[in-house]
Amino acid sequence: KAGVTQTPRYLIKTRGQQVTLSCSPISGHRSVSWYQQTPGQGLQFLFEYFSETQRNKGNFPGRFSGRQFSNSRSEMNVSTLELGDSALYLCASSAITDRVGYTFGSGTRLTVV
């Protein structure tokens, strides 16, 4: 079966712009989580969605938002981009919500210039 698909794979944006990243989970998976990975901060938890509801949110400013659709696909949006938002954004899906055995996508590499 298809894995977790993240689009786009690479993205270059200018400071002040906004960006939307997409994640399609494995078919049947209803839990989707987002992480930001940077060399300095490692993997930081952004949000977790289950059945279109945000279940948990990490310690990120309000510029970072997300949502999940009825087909479990998820999007995250970052508004007013800053240079420090440059990172690899990873999406992970799971069939259930006890955070067992996440499957990760290959990520979206965002560069803010």
Add this chain to the structure above:
Amino acid sequence: SQQGEEDPQALSIQEGENATMNCSYKTSINNLQWYRQNSGRGLVHLILIRSNEREKHSGRLRVTLDTSKKSSSLLITASRAADTASYFCATSGNQFYFGTGTSLTVIP
């Protein structure tokens, strides 16, 4: 703050040797998982150990968990060049946190 901290940050060994990575965490957990990440790619789930388990094996991987010390170790036996990657522990309690990772280099 992050839940897990891996030690060492970087490890370089010869092919065939064993590699041991340690993870310490701060609060109570439901389970602890180890993931592997090849450069610039997504993470791959390796093994999960539940809080009531002390040791688990999967192929060349051996994971131990000591909840009294809030620590876990990942042992990769008979390492191969293809094991070169970053390894992360992740703890699951009220939220899901990743450690800082150990960068493993296996020299052929």
